[in-house]
Amino acid sequence: MNWIYEPWPWYVSGPMIAFIMFLLLMVGKNFGMSANLRTMCTICGASNKADFFKFDWRSQKWNLIVILGAVIGGFIGSHFLTADMAVAINPDTISDLNELGFNSAGKSYLPTELFEMESLLSLKTILVLAIGGLLVGFGARYAGGCTSGHAISGLSDLQLPSLIAVIGFFIGGLTMIHFLFPLIF
Amino acid sequence: MRTLIYLVIGILFGITMFKSEAASWFRIYEMFKFESFHMYGIIGSALVIGIIVVQSIKRFKIKSFYGERIHFNPKTKSFSRYMFGGIIFGLGWALAGACPGPMFTLVGAGYVPILIVIAASIVGTFLYGLFKDKLPH
Numbered sequence: 001m002n003w004i005y006e007p008w009p010w011y012v013s014g015p016m017i018a019f020i021m022f023l024l025l026m027v028g029k030n031f032g033m034s035a036n037l038r039t040m041c042t043i044c045g046a047s048n049k050a051d052f053f054k055f056d057w058r059s060q061k062w063n064l065i066v067i068l069g070a071v072i073g074g075f076i077g078s079h080f081l082t083a084d085m086a087v088a089i090n091p092d093t094i095s096d097l098n099e100l101g102f103n104s105a106g107k108s109y110l111p112t113e114l115f116e117m118e119s120l121l122s123l124k125t126i127l128v129l130a131i132g133g134l135l136v137g138f139g140a141r142y143a144g145g146c147t148s149g150h151a152i153s154g155l156s157d158l159q160l161p162s163l164i165a166v167i168g169f170f171i172g173g174l175t176m177i178h179f180l181f182p183l184i185f
Numbered sequence: 186m187r188t189l190i191y192l193v194i195g196i197l198f199g200i201t202m203f204k205s206e207a208a209s210w211f212r213i214y215e216m217f218k219f220e221s222f223h224m225y226g227i228i229g230s231a232l233v234i235g236i237i238v239v240q241s242i243k244r245f246k247i248k249s250f251y252g253e254r255i256h257f258n259p260k261t262k263s264f265s266r267y268m269f270g271g272i273i274f275g276l277g278w279a280l281a282g283a284c285p286g287p288m289f290t291l292v293g294a295g296y297v298p299i300l301i302v303i304a305a306s307i308v309g310t311f312l313y314g315l316f317k318d319k320l321p322h
Contacts, residue, residue: 010226013205017227018234020198025242027190028249030258033286037310044307052314062191067289069195070202074293077203087209090220097214110210110282115296126301128280133288133302135277137309140285142320143270144260147284150271151228154260156235161260161267168271169278170217176279177217184280 005083021152029062032149034140036060036067078109085109100185128184143168202290210282217279265321277309 008016021031038053039060046053078085086107097105104112112119119125140146143165145154151169154162202208205227216224241247242255249255260267278284281302283291288306291299313320 007206008201008204010205010223011230013201013207014227014230014232015234016197016201016205017231018238020194020201021231021235022238023194023197025238025255026250027187027194028251028253028255029191030256033284033289034310037285037307038314040307041311041314046311046314049311050314050317052317053311062187065188065191066195066198067286069192069197070199070286070289071293072192073196073199073201074203074208074290075199075295076196076293077200077290078294081200081204087206087211089211089215090218093211093215093218093220096218097211105211109206109208109294110291110296114210114282115291115298117297120298120301125298129298129301130305132277132281132283133305134309134312135273136281136284136288136302137277137306137311138313139270139272139274139277139309140306141270141310141313143267143274146274146286147278148286150267152231152235155232156239157257157259158236158240159260161263164264164267165271165274168268169275172272172275172277173213173217173279174275175272176276177214180276180280 004081007082007087017152018156021148021156024066030149031153032063032145033067033070034137034146034149036063037137038141039064100181102185139172198286199290199293202287203294208283208287208290208294213279213282263322269321277306 024031039057042053042055042057087109089106094106102111102113114125114128145165150162150165155166206212207227212224215221247255283302285306288299288303
């Protein structure tokens with residue numbers, strides 16, 4: 001039974017994601033997680049400030065329930081289905097990260113330098129997390145979707161706009177890691 | 186009943202995101218360094234099966250579990266919004282190491298600082314709504 005605690009290989013994970021998209025289609029919904037961020041804005045009263053948020057958020061209640069499930073799934077996955085939290089990334093990647101100051105690389109699930117409670121004492125860490133989140137939220141809505149909406153749903157539907165968005169995701173991600181990381185960390 | 190179905194699908198998604206390590210900041214960094222096949226294998230295999238699923242639903246006019254027609258929303262034609270929006274998203278994805286699904290999975294896994302990322306992404310979405318009309322689409 002030890003296999004259950006092992007990380008899932010890509011050939012289990014990828015088909016599972018496709019299966020989740022299939023299930024959502026079969027209950028008449030679409031797979032797209034960043035739409036929830038817009039719904040949360042509307043619930044917080046953003047419709048008074050911009051028309052973009054004027055819609056009946058109850059029509060998106062199903063998606064909020066999916067995201068609540070994702071929280072519960074994260075709890076189950078980490079507490080009951082994982083013994084060793086270390087992510088076995090490439091040793092070359094580990095030495096790169098060590099040089100940038102991420103000594104937790106290869107030893108934990110997330111870098112402790114950013115995601116441990118004590119790390120919140122550093123203003124720089126807070127800024128990194130906040131700017132990262134800000135760009136994700138702004139960019140996802142500007143592009144009309146995120147990884148699930150474009151890279152999975154949109155590309156499965158052979159949508160050219162989704163291909164442009166995914167190319168954009170990679171231009172952004174590669175720029176951040178190859179050019180901006182050495183300046184930030 | 187439907188609420189329960191959505192919850193179960195979400196739980197399945199959360200477990201998948203955590204166990205596949207797609208929710209790990211390290212895996213995202215490694216992917217953008219092209220130093221592992223892992224993330225490409227996940228997205229690639231999801232995509233190949235996804236294409237077969239979606240095209241089959243369209244070709245054979247497969248109905249939903251409730252007997253309704255399955256709708257796909259074609260994206261509006263444009264270049265700039267997808268390219269610029271995509272680049273901005275990619276910058277944030279690599280920095281925070283989490284996209285809008287996995288960030289919620291990480292809450293459940295007990296990483297409190299991810300709440301800053303989530304709060305900021307809601308603010309980012311709000312800022313887009315405010316400036317939407319001034320941006321090239």
